[in-house]
Amino acid sequence: MPAIECHELSKTYVSHKKQPGLLGALKGLFTREKTLVEAVKGVTLSIEQGELVGFLGPNGAGKTTTIKMLSGILYPTSGEARVLGVRPFDRRPEMLRQISLVMGNKMQLWWDLPARDSFQVLRELYDVDAKLYQSRLDHLLEALQLTDKVDTQVRKLSLGERMKCELVAALLHAPRVVFLDEPTIGLDVVSQKRIRDFLKELNRDEGCTILLTSHYMQDVEELCDRVVVIDHGTLVFEGTLDSLTRRYAASRRLRLAFEDAAPVEALAAFGEIVESAENSVVLAIPQERTAAIAGEILARFDVVDIAVEQVSVEEVVRTLFTREPTSP
Ligand SMILES: Nc1ncnc2c1ncn2[C@@H]1O[C@H](COP(=O)(O)OP(=O)(O)O)[C@@H](O)[C@H]1O
Ligand SMILES: [Mg+2]
Structure with missing residues (x-):
């Protein structure tokens, strides 16, 4: 049975x-103008347990x-969904105990209480055995380096500390499936890394299934074996990160260094100038012409160093995340 x-x-x-x-409000009583937004359009997807x-x-x-x-x-x-074999929107308690949702821009913990108090309430809500709870809490706090923060009012914690407390809250009941929507957004790099390492462990040690969205390439690169790409409500790609890079990046980068000033203008005839400095240029060229173009440049210019690079995952995803505004 797939997890999701x-x-x-x-x-x-x-x-x-x-x-x-006022007139508008009165008119609204009789005729209301509807606007429809098709946010998700026929998404079909299957995620195995432990992915x-x-x-x-x-x-x-x-x-x-x-x-x-x-x-x-x-x-x-419309459409159907199953999480661990059960329809999630029926909200059956047995299913809800097995899943968790964390949204980076929406905090659930009580602002004026120390996180420990919120955790205790959740323990009772999920009816977690007291001893199990204590050992799980200790483990989570240690893994996220929060042990000396849980007795401080949540409002006095840093954003990164609050986010890590949110993760603890979401994981106390040991869910089998976790949805994370931008869990590292806006956090400092140290907290981001801590959360990344923690998620990696959670997935590896507990076999917890995780579906993660993130704007940070490093999250995706370090954590995800597989990616699913959605655009305008429709799935446009499903596969490994490598194959995503290959598909979206059918070009190469030619990094060239010159003895004297780089002949930027002449090089522009061979491809697109991506970077240029005093003595160096990075040129984007079609993958299938790599050898031919490199050969010609070496023959014509005074090149002291040359390297062929793939387009970075970073660049591919940046392209994916910056869409031209579509006309209505
Ligand atoms: N409650 C809502 N009412 C109307 N439109 C919404 C609502 N929530 C999201 N949308 C619209 O649905 C589309 C998808 O939004 P969302 O799922 O938040 O996208 P993403 O998380 O990928 O940025 C967007 O056009 C957004 O404006
Ligand atoms: Mg979103």
Whole structure:
């Protein structure tokens, strides 16, 4: 049984336009102008137990909406989903105990209480055995380096510390499937790394299935074996990070160093200038012409060093995340 699967999952948001002024409000009583947003359009997906999958795509692509449906907090307009074999939006308690959702921009912990108090409430809510709870809490706190922070009011913690407390709260009941929506957004690099290492351990040691969205390439690169890319509500790619890079990057980078000033203008005839400095140039060229172009440049210019590089994953994903605004 897959951990997460969905078939033709779709969500259309319906909102009502309000017209300005009293007259508008009165008119609104009779005729309300509807606007429809097709946020997710027929997503079909299957994730095995123990997988750690990256869910990528530009802003507004439908990632959060999909995650909300899969974690049972939003009812789909059409389509089906199963998490550990059960429909998530039926919100059955046995299923809810097995999953968790963490949203980087939405905190769940009580602001005015120390995190330890919130954890205790969650323990009772999930009815976790007291002894099990204590050892799990100790383990989580240690892994996230929070042991000396849990008795401080949450409002006095740094953003990174608060996020790590959110993770503890989400994992206390040892869920089998975890949805993470931008868990490292806005955090300092040290907290980001700590959270990354922690998620890697959680996946490896507990076999916890994780579906993760992140804008940070390093998260995706270090954590995800497989990525799924969504755009305009539709899946556009599914596979390994390597194959994503290959597919989106059918070009090479030629890094050239010159004895004297780089002949930038002449080089522009061979490809696109990506970087240029006093004595060096990076040229983007079609992959299949790598050898021919390199040969010609070596023959014509005074090159002291040459290197052929692949387009970085960083660059591929940056392209994926910066979509030109689409016309309505
Ligand atoms: N509650 C809502 N009502 C209306 N439209 C929404 C709502 N939530 C999201 N949307 C729209 O649905 C689309 C997908 O949004 P979202 O799932 O948040 O994308 P992502 O997480 O990939 O950035 C966007 O066009 C967004 O504006
Ligand atoms: Mg989102």
